[in-house]
Amino acid sequence: MIARVENLTVKYDDFTAVSELNLSIEEGDIYGFIGPNGAGKTTTIRVMATLLLPFAGKVTIAGMDVERYPEKVKPLVGYMPDFFGVYDNLKVWEYLDFFARVYGMEPAGIPSKINEALEITKLEGKREAYVDFLSRGMKQRLCLAKTLIHDPKLLILDEPASGLDPNARVEIRELLRTLSREGKTIFISSHILSELADICNRVGIIEVGKLVSEGTMDQITKQLQPGRLLKVRARDIEAAARFAAASRIVLSSEMKEGCLLLRIEDTDGVAERLIKTLVDSGAGILSVSEEKPGLESLFQKLTRGTVS
Numbered sequence: 001m002i003a004r005v006e007n008l009t010v011k012y013d014d015f016t017a018v019s020e021l022n023l024s025i026e027e028g029d030i031y032g033f034i035g036p037n038g039a040g041k042t043t044t045i046r047v048m049a050t051l052l053l054p055f056a057g058k059v060t061i062a063g064m065d066v067e068r069y070p071e072k073v074k075p076l077v078g079y080m081p082d083f084f085g086v087y088d089n090l091k092v093w094e095y096l097d098f099f100a101r102v103y104g105m106e107p108a109g110i111p112s113k114i115n116e117a118l119e120i121t122k123l124e125g126k127r128e129a130y131v132d133f134l135s136r137g138m139k140q141r142l143c144l145a146k147t148l149i150h151d152p153k154l155l156i157l158d159e160p161a162s163g164l165d166p167n168a169r170v171e172i173r174e175l176l177r178t179l180s181r182e183g184k185t186i187f188i189s190s191h192i193l194s195e196l197a198d199i200c201n202r203v204g205i206i207e208v209g210k211l212v213s214e215g216t217m218d219q220i221t222k223q224l225q226p227g228r229l230l231k232v233r234a235r236d237i238e239a240a241a242r243f244a245a246a247s248r249i250v251l252s253s254e255m256k257e258g259c260l261l262l263r264i265e266d267t268d269g270v271a272e273r274l275i276k277t278l279v280d281s282g283a284g285i286l287s288v289s290e291e292k293p294g295l296e297s298l299f300q301k302l303t304r305g306t307v308s
């Protein structure tokens, strides 16, 4: 367990921004912290990054309490805020050098760390460029380079892809995959769900300060949509639909874009029985595949409270 948030409650005066929140992040996770604007993501993240007090509950990073040992927690965490400041007349390498010194790194070791950080974020060619003149995507990558400079175990990234164009988003995603392969644990927030669906192994969904769901994508999918969803293509789709309904195996059935979507129980043998019935029906089955709903539709279900 690299990070644990237990019963976290954070108030701004009388307003409760985060309420009794529990999270656990394992070493090696790419954990997606997902929720609409104002849900309490940044608040939670700032507590985890030792930047926000007071709070109720307990938050530990690598077993260390962020409230009692912030100085021990800081070196373990690479925090990327949701904004990028203004850095008049600062060059890319100077920016990284500045933060390396803030982290109290051994000066002799700094240039090689800067090189590594620039290399992994593909900014080698921008070493002498002025920070304020970088594109938005490059600024985000530089911000990531900054969070890597002291070689933290855990990266806490607050909406790193927000405001980026699709290409720059893809670049950030690839970068996160690379960092994960290199052994970093990544905790990343977003309000854009599809952005995280295929890179995260675990997700937590937060809504008005409360965690509404947590688990692997598979677990969340199952929780929201019990059973399995099979997508059937057939020469005679109407006939396939009739046979499926008559089989009494199907929990629900729906026609979508010329295909038949059949929900069935997730029990051994049920899919096989259904497929055999359909093939034997003579409806001309062309293909049967399993449908995985996108994170977007799951999220909408969750936050609309229409879990069925």
Ligand SMILES: Nc1ncnc2c1ncn2[C@@H]1O[C@H](COP(=O)(O)OP(=O)(O)O)[C@@H](O)[C@H]1O
Pocket (backbone or CB within 6 Å): 012, 015, 017, 035, 036, 037, 038, 039, 040, 041, 042, 043, 044
């Ligand atoms: N400094 C603050 N003072 C008062 N309210 C705040 C402050 N920061 C955030 N909030 C409120 O707390 C809630 C959660 O905010 P935040 O953690 O920034 O959410 P998110 O990052 O998910 O958009 C929002 O309603 C926001 O308006």
Ligand SMILES: [Mg+2]
Pocket (backbone or CB within 6 Å): 041, 042, 043, 082, 158, 159
């Ligand atoms: Mg935020």
